[in-house]
Structures are given as structure tokens and as C-alpha cells.
Amino acid sequence: MLSFKRRITFIALLWVVVLFGPIALTAQTVQKQATSVITGRITSGDKGMANVTVVLYPAEISLNRTAIARGTTDGQGNYRLTGVPAGRFTLSVAAPEMVGPNDTPFGELGKPVTVAEGETIDKMDFSLVRGGVITGRVTDADANPVIDLHIQLHRTDSQGAGMASYTNPFMYQTDDRGVYRIYGISPGRYTVSAGDAGVDGSVRVGFGGQGYYTRTFYPDVTDESRATAVDVLEGSEATHIDITLGRKAKSFTATGHIIDDSGQPVANIRIGYGTVMQENRMGGYGVGSASDAKGKFRLDGLLPGRYAAFAWSNGTSDSYSDAVQFQIADGDISGLELKLHRGSSISGVAVIEGTNDRNVLAQISQLILYAATRPQQGGVSPPNSSRVKLAPDGSFTINGLRPGKVSFHLSGFPQPQGFFVARVEQNGMQQQEIEVAQGAQVTDVRVVIQYGNGSIRGLVKVLGDVWPDGIHMSVNARSLVSDGTRMPFQSVPVDQRGHFLIEGLPAGEYEVIVSAYAGTITPGKPPEHRFAPVREKVSVSNGVEAEVTLTFDPNAKLPEVRRNE
Template identity: 25%
Template sequence: MARQVAAVVGILALMTGASAYPQPSPDPAGGVGPAVIEGLAQQPATTVAGPPRELVPTRPGTATIRGRVLAADTGLPLRKVQVRLSSTGEDRSPARFENQLTTTDASGRYEFGELPAGRYNLTAMKGGYVSFEYGQRRPAESGKPIEVRADQTLEKIDFALPRGAVITGHVLDEFGEPSANVYVAPMRYHFDERGRRRLIPAGGATTNDLGEFRIFALAPGDYYLSATYPGEFGDSNDRAAYAPIYYPGTPEVDLAERLTVASGQTVTDLSLTLLPVRTVRVSGTAVDSEGRPMPGFLVIEPSRSKVADMNQRMALVQPDGSFTAGGLTAGEYRLLVRAEPMLGSTEQATASAVITVGGDDVTGVRLVAGKPSIATGKVVIGDARAAQSLRPSAFHVVTIPDEEMTGALSHDDAQTPVNDDWSFRVTLPPGRTRLHVFGTPGWNVKAVRSGGIDISDVGLDVKASEDLTNIEIELTNRVTETTGLVTDERGEPVRDYAVVIFARDRQKWGSPSRWVRTARSDQDGRFKIGGLPPGEYFAYAVDFIETLATRFALGEGETQMLKLKLHTTP
């Protein structure tokens, strides 16, 4: 246990951004406890008026990062490796955000020059090899950031890419004949952005005319192999179809066989046989809040699936508001229609319903959209002097629906530019929705208020046909930052670790949460986490964060048996 958990040294009370700030001093006790984040005194939020100043173009940087990419198994240099550099976003006032790509030469060397001082992530990618971030030790782990100062040159920022695993096989139909154009995907359990543990594809391949597939560059680990026959867009007269299956040939993901592959391993000659099923149609109409036809796009997906993006269907809603979609098997589905002005809709709106499909066609489904809700308000700035250099049009108000399907079908105005007087007007879908602002680096959302109440974490409860006014989004350039070092039980510095910082208040541990952050140490053994809201936190240092941790829920009277995997550090 001592090897896996280390004391955090130098967790500060998080500082708000200032022109100069002290470096953290080591904590002799090396204890782990709450850290207090307090904001500096600010003037009341100010709505900025008057013509903004033009931004001055930033000059090229003076830092350089270079290194080599080698094959992990042979140590030989790899040519034509794509290396991508991107800003981490942890700096409070970056000169600019970087996103660059270069390719290694015959000696496996790469270089990024004219970089501004800051923190960066580097990723190396080459066909047949597992893509890795710099400092990554395991496939399920994030990489280490690189921090570079002005005029500094960092050498030997090297990668060792492991060879990817390969899975090959063939897909047959019920008559034992090869089946072409079947999509075969290795799937792994991950937590999605909403905190749900789901099977998510990790690449994939389509079968050829001989029914053969070959999946390459897989990271070592456990997979479940799925095979999905291509579905038609819209309706089909063919009532015979094939259900999605999982190796070795079951339609139930819970009965699928787990495949474990090692680095560079090739698993050959897997065979999957498609299962024919009878499908049904769903038909109905979609109308807007005035009862008018609502042409647009219809998306149908299983409402309680453990698997992401499986068995999803799409269709058009016709100009008369009618829709028909085929190819559905028995189960519960969520239907969502998004109005599309280009197809003739008079207003931007969405409508949804949940249906249960059995052995017969489902007809007469009626989807009715509520009147679109409009939210209006202003962006306010705490520091009026600093705001004079900002252009309102550089900022965009973004709507983030809690409902996954609604978010996927958001309209283009989900990102709305702020007006010259710092006002905004956005269309909101029904349901719980959060507002955020993206724009000039170094500025973060401090609070979102509705009626004077802070709703930053809970969002707006949007009801159909109800407009919302006097929304206030406050921005600040006084962004918090936490940095520090980690020592082991002997007081020796630890260079390779991960840090978890989370609010002391358990009510703020939901997913997603701006109150919970993780970070890896950089090349010098320091960690940095920026942008946490002011408050009290706990910080924890661990050797390795297993991103595939098992999360589960218990219903009333329910019993579950869990199979957990113990991870130890060699």
C-alpha cells in the first residue's frame, strides 16, 4: 500500500489569478487534508460598455521540444510517426493555444519549435502500434504533461510505442455463407462523460467479400467483440434482419465471452454467425407547438443499453410530418425528432417519446414539440479594466443539455456569439440544461445565475414554452491554480504519480463535476491543476488511477455480485 499511496506535499489554498503569486512550500507533516480555495476581493461584477479594443497578435514563442520515437519491443527508431502537440489548458493566461502535428524522420526524431512557454500534451501515432501519450505507462492511463519555459529547449522527450494486438476472423450468415459489409468492433468498458459504465468501441473493421475482418493496433487488455449488420436509413420493406451479436454468437452482451490480448499478440480465425430476427416498423407523426408538421430528423435508439451507439436507427420526417422507420427488434426505445428549417420546419424544436416494441408494428405514434424556450441575459465581467481589451464576439454561449440524445441533436445555435453589448439570446431544449461560455484564453466562468441564484452546478430546469430572462454569466480572469510535489513515506520526491483533487462537500461529487479533477505529474515531478472553483478540497496522490474502475448501482431489494480486478504496481 505504501508503494501505491503517497502524501501530497504543498497543496495550497487555491489562489486566484494575480500577476505574481508565491510558490508552494512543502508541508513537513506530509499529510493529506482539506485545502481551502479563496478568491481575492473583487469589485462588483460590471457589464462592460463601449467599443472594445482590438487584440494584439501574439508573437511566436521561443521554446523547443524535441525527442525520438522508438519501437518498444526492439528499441529501433520509427519513421513516419505522427506526433501531435496540444496545450493542456491548465495555464491561467496562455499566450495562445497550440495544436501542432509533425512527423518523425528516418531516425525517429521529431521537433516542435517557436513554442510559447506553457504546458503541453504530446501523443504519438503510427499504424500497427498503440497510440501513446508522452509518459503513459499503461493503455488505460493518461500521459504526463510537458512544461517548458521561454527560451528553453527540452531534449529526449522520447516515446516507446508498443506493437498493437491483432484480431482476425470471419462472419457467416445463418446458411454458413460469408457475410460482407458487417462491422466488427472490439469493445471495452469505460465510463462515459455522464458517469455511466458502458461498452464503447475501440476501433473496428468491415468484413470483405469473403466475410473476413482484421482489426489491428489494439492496446493490451480485455475486449468484447461485436458484429453489426448494416442497417438502412429510414424505412425498409424487408422484415428479416440480423440482430447485433457478441462473440462467440450471443445477442446478449452479458453472455459475451471476454477476449484478452497482449501487446503484439495476434488472435486468429474467430468465427461469428449472424442471428436472423424478424423486425417491425414504427410510424407516426411529429408536429410543433402549433400543431404544424415538423419535418426534420428522427433518431431511435435503445433507451437502456449498456452498449454505446448500437442498434441506432435514423429516418427523415417528411414535409407532412409523417415518419416511418423499420428494422427494429423487440425492446424499449427512445424516439427523438429534431426540426430542421432546411426541410421546411417553421421553428427549431425537439420532440421525444419512449415506446415499447414487441412482435407487431407500432403505429400512430405522435410526437409533439413544446414551444422553444428562449433564454436571454448578459455576460458580466468582474474586472472592468481588464474587460476593455476583450471583444464580446470572441465569446460564445454554449448550451449543454443533460440528456444525451438531446445534446447530440442540438442545433447550430447551441454555440451563440455574444452580442456587442454583452447580451446573449439562446434557444434551449426542454429539460435540464447548463450554460457555459468559451472564448478568450485566461477567462473562465465564475458563476451562472438565474434570478440572482447561482445555478452553475445544477443548470436551468427548462420547461416547454417557458422563456427565461435575466440570466447572468459572470466571467473572471482570476483563475485558481494548484501546484505541488509528492513525497513518499521516507520524504523522498516522487516523480511519477497521479493526483486527485475533489471537493470536501460530497454533494459536489456528481458526474460531470467541475469540483473533481485529476492530473499526472510533469517531467519534473510537479503537478498543476487550474480552474477549480473556490472552495474546500481534499487532495490524494496515487501511483496509478485505473480509469476502468467498477462503478455500480443498487436498486431497492437488489443484490449484485461484483468481480473486481486487483491492480498492483510491479
């Protein structure tokens, strides 16, 4: 099934692209020869699964993933992927009705694999089980089918956690009969619901003003505590999980106008909005209509709750607005007034350090510099970021900044490998953030971009050669530089053979740290079982692959955490 992790990751990716934009930069790296081979077997029980597609993807999370290699199992379930380059990858299995290991960034059916040049990796096997099915029908208060409504599954236990399937996201929608059928579900207990929560505000992209159904759980209750959980077993099918919704509730509209500092209406400004949560934090952003010639705008499809509206920026505008809060109770709201202010600006130059390679230095014109203003205490702050593509000489001017403290990063998704903002200077003095006043034009800012193409290839050996059941292991490299330079943080998974690879590191001294846990992770709670970390110091040079071997003791005691009295 489409795990909660995967759905949230996908939605987050969409917003990252909207906020930060894509980037086409490819760091200067040595071309890797595609000479490696991966083999394995796909089984269900003791039988091989024929005609199953196996796909190798880059490990980096991206909306535009392209397969590196692809193969199909033979009659005995064996597969062989050839022409594989060195690097980190996700090995994914396309078997929609099956469930299996879930150890990937997208929460899909797959596992990480680290490949060295020219090696053959055997026994990358998958043991799958047939997932369960939940099917039913959704009708309204008049017994009419509710069409194209999203069904939600919520897991209520930890059984089968860490399992996933190759998912068809459209099976979560009801058809023209109001019928849904969700397959490939991991064994466990689930509540089934349909409709919107209808409280604390809700951003419903694309729903317009057509109203909404109050979230209703099987069997026809709106109180989640009274919902009946559905037991899903391997290969089982739970039928007649029907839900009858109440009558469609009305959604509401907020209208207003936007003016500039002189009180004149401003046209063609896209209006954004978001829910206002505890401590005045905003979340669940949506985008409404653009303002018309008279500065008027309209936000449709709002559920009861607390919101804030603001002028939406794609990161290149020279203006901004403050957020205006409003409450939707049981009716439309009008008279909202947004004021568009001319933003402050920061100008300066960016330079690349860590290399004299002209090809690398020339890539500065492909980098996009992103400036974010830290939200002010107490107020509601909408997304506030501006970005600019650096000139060939590294010069830049960023406009549209609101007052506050500004920090800099390189924009793009995924992040450009090997490049990162190491430090920022103003008038020759290093700054953690740049203070920007209302309407200020800040100059003489120097952004130092560090480049590195060093890497650490490692092996984790388990004491006794017996890997604990259900273990999840990752490795990160922490820079030992203590001069205030910001260094990149990378955490990569360890594959089933104990191999890992960390790339794009600048030269220097690092501490490699192995972290591991077993069991499930519940939001807001620590893992069910944590293991003692393993640490090792490594020297990294540009253009060189450092090697390290670490020994993991699953019986080692966790270090005591000292707390200040």
C-alpha cells in the same frame, strides 16, 4: 488497438458538436514564444526504431486537433521536436503495429507533457512492444461472406491494461471476403463478436431498414458467458477466429405525424429518437427523417426495445415537443403523434467581470450562451437545450425552452479558455436556476461571466525520488471562494517529470490537490490502488503564473472516510 475509452470518447465528441456546436473563440492570451525543444528515443526491446513519426498535439480534447510539432526518428530511434511553445500537450507516437503507454484523453499511444517557455525536455522516451493480431472470417447462415460488418473486441482481464496503439479504425470492418484483421492489440484476453445486441433498443445511425444480425461471439454463440476468450501475446497472431452468424433478423420502422398546438401538421421538423433505459433515462440518440408537408415522419432501422421520439432541436428553435414512448417488439409501429409546443423564453444581458481589458470585453460577442432545462422527475426527457450568440452589448434572448428549471453555461467544444458563467441573477437576486413556466417570457436576467488568465505551474516531487509502477497522477485547483459563485474546475495530468500546468483561472485563492492511483479502472469500481492526496494553497493573480511544489508520499495512509450513522 482502438481502446474502448477512445471509441467512446470519439462518439461522445461527435454528439457534443451536434448538441452544442463548435466555437471559434480564442481567449485573450499573451502569445507564447515557440522556443522549446523535446527530445527522446523510441525503442522496441533494446533496439531503436527508425522512421517512426512523433506528433505533439494540444492537450485539449477536440475533433479538430492540429499538430503543434512533428518529427521522425533517426536510425537509432532518436527524435527531436523544435519550435514548441509553452503549454500542455499530448506527445503521440504513430506506430500502428506497436503498443505502448496509454495516458491520454483519447486512449491513444502517447503521454502528456507540460512545457515551459525556452526549456529543453529530454528523455521523453517510448518503449514499445509489438502488438498482437486477431484475424478471422465472418459468414452468414448460408456460408456467404458478411461484408462491412463491425467487429467488437471486449477485454476480459487486466493484463496489459494502460497500453494502446496508434489505431486504424477501419480494420474493425470486414472486407469483401468477410475477412477482418485487427492488429496492434495489447497483450491480454479478449472476446470477439459481431452483430447487434438486439435487446433493450438500439440506435444504429446510418443503417436504415436493412435488418440486423444478432450479436454472435466466437465460436458461434450468442450467449457471452459461453464465448471463448482469445489469448493475445506480444507479437502473436490468432488466426481462424471465425464467426458464423444466424440469419439476418428484420429491423423495424416507426411512423407517425407531428402537429402544433392547434392540431395543424408541421413540416420540416427533424425527428429525434433514443433508447429509454432504467429510471426513464434516455441514451443512444439518433435522428430520423424530417416531417413532410403533412407532418408525417419515419424512423427506420429500429431493433426490438423501448424508445421515445421527439422533435429534434439544434438549439436555435423556438419550439419543443414532449417525448412519446413506444415499444418495438416483433413488428413495425405506426400512429405516433408528436405535439410541437411554442417554448418559453428568457431574455437579459450578460456581462464580463474580472478584467477591464477592452480587447477581452469585446469578445463577449463571440461567446455562445447555452441554456439547459433540468429533466423533470418521473418523465422521459429528451435532450433539451437552447443556445444563442451574445450581442456586442451582451444582450440575449433564448427561445424554445420547455417548462422547468434552467441553468446556464458557455457553449462550445472545447470550452473557451478563461471564460465561465460565475453566477446568474434575476431581478437583482442571485439564482442557482431560473424557474420557467409553460409559455412564459422571463426577463431581467443577468448572466455574470467571469474572466481569468491566471495560471498555476507546478512540480510534484515523489518522496524518495522513486515513482510507483503504473501510477496515474492528476492535479486540480479548487477555488476557496464561498460566496456562491460558480468557479471553474480543471483537472490536468501530471507528466512523467512531475510537471503540470493549470490555465485560465480567475484571480483568487485556490487549493491545489494531487490525486493518484495505480492499476486499472473498471466501470463502477474504484481503482485497484489509491494513494493519499496532497494539498497545497496557492494565490492566483490574473496574467501571472503562480508556482507551487508538492511532495507526494506513496506510503502515506488514505484519510478515513466518515459516514453519517
